[in-house]
Amino acid sequence: MNQADVSKLMSRLKIKYSPVKRKLKNSEGPVGRAKKIQKTLTALIKHERIELNFNRADETRGYVERLISDAIRYGDCHRATMELADYWLLEKQLVHKLFKVLVPRFENCPVSYTRMYRAPRPCPGNHFERAVLELRGNPYPSLLPDTISNRNLIHNVLLDEAHKEYRAQKYAEIARKLEAADENVAKSSGDSDGPESSGLETPEEIKASTEAQVASEVQPSACYEGHGRGGSEESRGGTAAGNPSERAGLPLGAILSRASKRRVSQHR
C-alpha cells in the first residue's frame, strides 16, 4: 500500500480538487505544464480576477490555495516557503504582495481563498469550457447578481410576507400577554397596595423580552462575506437587518398601542 509522506506539515485544502493531475496539453511535457501553471498563478495574484479555460483554472486553483496556505502557516522567514514563492511567482514584486497583503487578508479565513465560476463561451468558437478564477476580497464588483436589495424578486417577496405573518403572530401573542398582565396588575392593586405579586411579569418586562426575541429571530442569518461586496455590505446589512419591523410593514409601537393603549402610554 502507499505510505503517506507526512514529512511536511500542510494545511487542508478548502476546495474540491481532482485526484488525478491534468497534463494540460503542451509540447514540452511536465516542464511545460509547470510553466503554464506558473504563468496562470502569477496572473491570478497580479490581477486577482482572470478568465481562462476551465481545466487550466481548476489545476492552478489547487496550487494557489496551497501556496497561500503555506505562506500563512510558515510566514516569510521560512526558507522553503520563500523558495516556493520565488519559483511560482514569476514577477518578484508579487512575492511581496503575497506575504504582506494576501497573508493578512486570508489569515483567519475559514473558507477557500479563491472562487471559481463557470463563464459563458463565445458561441461560434472552441468547445473549451471557460472559467473565471478570482481571489476573495478582490476590489472589483461582485460577479454574482445581487439578490438581496431588490425586494421585488420573488424569493424576497415571499420572505417578506413570511416575516410579516410571523411578526403579526408574535404581536398577537404580546397583546394577549399584556392584557393578561393588565388584569393581574388590576387585581393585585385592588387587593393590596404594594409591590406586585411575584411570579407574574409586568407588562414592561413582557414587552422587552418579546421584542428582543422577535428581533433576534427575524434577523437574517449571518453569512461570511469578508470584504466581498465592494464596500456596500455595511449599508446593505443595515437595510436588511436593522429594520425588520419596516420590512414587516408595521411599526412596533402602532401594534402595541393597538393592543393596550392605556398601559403603554403610562409606562412611556
Place this chain on the structure above:
Amino acid sequence: MDMMNRRNHIDIPEFYVGSVLAVSSSNPHAPEKVTRFVGICIQRGGCGLRAFFIIRNVVDHQGVEMFYEMYSPVIQKIEVLRLEKRLDNELLYLRDALPEYSTFPLDMEPEYLPEGSAIPVNPIKVKLKPRPWLERWERQELKGVQDLGLPKRFYERAAAVAKPWEKYDLMAEYRESIPAEEQEEIFAEVYSQLHQLEVTRKIMKRKRTFVKPKKMG
C-alpha cells in the same frame, strides 16, 4: 484497531531511519527459539499492519539485511540501542558504502538520551566503495555521502535527466500526504490509548532497573 491491540502486547518504540535496533524474533530452528539481530535501520515503509523496516549489519565480513514487519506476531521485542536520525530518509547507499559504516557489535549496550531532548541528527558523511554500484547515487540528492568523485559526464547526465520542477509540485505533494487537520483528527482517536501505553512503559522501565540483591553462598 489491530495495530493498537498488538501494541498492547508489545512495546514498539519510536525509532527513525539511522537508529540502531535490536530485534528479537521467534525462530523454530534456533536452539533457544529466539533470534536476536542488531543493526542499523536503513529503510521504513508500508502502511498499517504491513509497516516494515529493514535492518542492516555486517557479520563475519558479510553484509546482512533483515526485513521485519512491525506488527508481525513473530517479533517478540524491539529495542532501540541508539536513537538518532541521519541526513537522508533512506540509507540504502550503505550497501555500496565501506563495511565499517554498517558494522555494529552484536552485544551493543543501549545508549540512553536525557528525557525530553530532541532526537540527535548524525551529520556523518559516508564513503562509498568504487563503482559499480547498485543505484546511480549521483542522480539522487543524497546528503549523507561524501563527494562521489565521478567524471564530469555523470553529473552532466544527471543534470540532464533531473526533474527539478517535481520539488515544487504543490498538488502532487498534497495528494501524497495527509494534511495537518486530518492528522490531528486521526491522532485524537488513538491518543488516549497511546498515552496510557507510554505511562505503562515508563512504569515498566523503572520496575526493571530495580534488581533485588541475591544471597551469596
